Amino acid sequence: MGNEDLNGGDKLSMFRKVKPYLAMVSLQFGYAGMYIITMVSFKHGMSHWILSVYRHVVATLIMAPFALVLERKVRPKMTLPIFLRLAVLGFLEPVLDQNLYNMGMKYTSTTFASATVNVLPAITFIMALIFRLETVNLKKIHSLAKVIGTAVTVSGAMVMTLYKGPELQIIKGQSGNQNNNATTEASNWVLGTLMLIASCGGWASFFILQSFTLKLYPAELSMTSWICFLGIFEGAIASLIFERDMRVWSIGWDSRLLACVYSGVVCSGMAYYIQGVVTRERGPVFVTSFSPLCMIITAALGSVVLAEQVHLGSIIGAIIIVTGLYTVVWGKSKDSLNTNEGKGEGQELPIKDDTRSGSNNFESIEVNVPVQMKGVGKSVLPTART
Template sequence: MATESSDSPYDKAKPFLAVVLMQFGYAGMSIISKHALNEGMSQHVLVVYRHAVATIVIAPFAFIFDRKVRPKMTLSIFFKIMLMGLLEPTIDQNLYYTGMKYTTATFASAMCNILPAFAFLMAWALRLEKVNIRKMHSQAKIIGTIVTVGGAMLMTLVKGTQLDLPWTKGYDQHASTGGLTKQDPIKGALMITTGCACWASFIILQAITLKSYPVELSLTAWICFMGTIEGTVLAVVMERGNPSAWSIALDYKLLAAVYSGVFCSGLAYYVQGLIMKRRGPVFVTAFNPLSMVIVAILGSFFLKEILYLGRVFGAVVIVTGLYLVLWGKSKDEPPSNSSNDHKVAASATQMATKTQERTETLNQDFVALDLTKVRPNDESD
């Protein structure tokens, strides 16, 4: 029964459903955060508040559910966590939000589709991805990476004619930046691209760290905590002499910090770690185009963003390159080993019995969550 369950269509679909929900969450973050930035919120302070909220939300769950399976913290693991906190929560997100200030939410979301290309190149360099130049699927990954980068350049340099959608007629072309920051797509694109390189490095490092510290909740809490500390240092430097930048009220600024902290830092980091164990680091970045489409639609409605033909074409080129990479990735995944699946299923069944005896009073959803985390340890045993 356990083996059948592990091979069920629902189990196979869970990683896809998870990343799709992540993209909806990221789309909501882009819209809400862009509105907060348009209202004058400091991007550096937003990053700090975002990860402070994420730490507060995730840490209690990590303490409760990981206390029996959490491995010993070593200096090597702690150094990797510090580096992850610097790469993604601090450098990437500060660059991303600053780039968004210079452009639009739709532009920033579209540019993030170059992330899989960076992830593939870094995974290839670290031998986490297999590449055989003579094989068609490997050629597709290389060509897709080149096409993706070319699309990003096209989107940045070619604006094209304005697309007059029925609900965007009469929009001010500077409204999407809130009038507080002058649009500079080249500067914004460079910042977002650099941020994506840091994000890809973070994803690869997270995959490596999970091998020696396979507790997703605890790792997420540590990353958010270190991101809060390191981001605070940067924000204090960047906002020196401007204490009003730290003020917050019951408005979009607070909503942006809470929403992005809970859904896009806390939950996204955790879900990303779970999926990465099962499908690898490139798969995690596979569904970014969905977020771009959602942001483009919502941004034109709520942020009065205007679409341009050249940038839409550039986004299409980026997505084409993205799916060339993904097609190549899908062809080099090894077939599942039925005997290993059986061992995992049997081990999970034993752990389910033990955990249920220890946690009869806990909510069943949390028990299932705990089992998901400890399963890899049982497999290695």
């Protein structure tokens, strides 16, 4: 019995270690599906402003009941500083990031847009360094790996963006002109690229602010519900400003409704919650490091569903990006090991306190050393991502 209990404990311990990786990989499949469904809805006349509002209506209706029931005993008291942070979070991702991304995707293509998102880990890494959520010691191999991996990831995205190469015909008889946004005017293409990069900046800011807010409000389900709820009103105000035709608010039983429901449940409700939990456990850089996988999945689905052409440059860039991704993840894993051994630099954020009863977060098996922030008397929030 002793050996069986030991083996069972080892398996449980291994599963706890793997859970953040499985969660983030699964989330990338969810995002890839959203990009395809969203682009189809745009072709049927869906406004990206209205989509942003409706998806958060769905997300609020789905997540709020769970938050009210499961976190009723652990939810901190709402204060004005917390509410203001939640309001900013509700603007950064539900309004700023999503609308800039959707506009950029309409001007370019789903594959190009998902490739541009690969600058997200680099932007997040730089912002994490500025706010001291991430530490780098170039004398340490794993810290050097995080820097090199980030640079390799961005290089792969640049290759995929700048070098197209010959077309690869994945589906026999596929037309290079069918639903191919590569013929978009150069001015729109440049504008779309700038919008996509700006959206990544908003998304990275969301992850950083989410990390700090979780310290004051360590209730992921409730935070998710608040972000979605506040995003409804902020998104509605933006929609009324930019969409003067009230008919755009009307949707039918078609891809437009599917886009609202799918993106609301999977990419707003579930995604905000999962990213919050994993951010508490591994930090914002770990969460954004998996975004390159979404580009690969989206490129494959875009070729099949939207008949978008895949070029040799996309394949080469994808290989480079995956290499950089695994380099960053390896460096982050060594961060955790070094923290446990107490040999120097700690993880970017300390893990959460598991004494909270009724918590539905990933269980942590590590104890990290808190990192003091400049100007803050207490350690940065526990970390157990978008």
